[in-house]
Amino acid sequence: MAILPILQYPDERLHKVAKRVDQFDESIRKLARDMAETMYAAPGVGLAATQVDKHIRLIVIDVSETHDDLRIFINPELLDSQGQKENEEGCLSVPGIYENVTRAEFITVRAQDENGKTFTLKAEGLLAVCIQHEMDHLQGRVFVEYLSQLKQTRIRAKLKKQRRETL
């Protein structure tokens, strides 16, 4: 396994749109394992392939406190969404920034696992937020882009300053 470098906002590569996965071979399973290790090490609750500069429709999520509930979603599709809820979100590509975003409260998602087997999942709470957040990454969208232009400018300035200080 390996810990992969995570792209940092506003890296342009975070805006690439991910392609469908058609071949469920060992390289996909290895990438999923490496992404899980990267997510746990960060630590974070979700990671999209886009964030490790692999532009395919693959996300890993584990919202458990015990880090033993890894979920892999390949080619995820939102089948249904209900309600609206505001939640505070963060992102491994936008370190130290936490902002409120409104998303669907209940979702139904269909995806494939690392062996290509299709499954359908109903989700709510943190898991639903996380799935929607990670699916946005696959479309090249970072959560701060839901915020006002003014806030986005402030966030970019703050991140720039943080990076200067840690160099």
Ligand code: NI
């Ligand atoms: Ni994120």
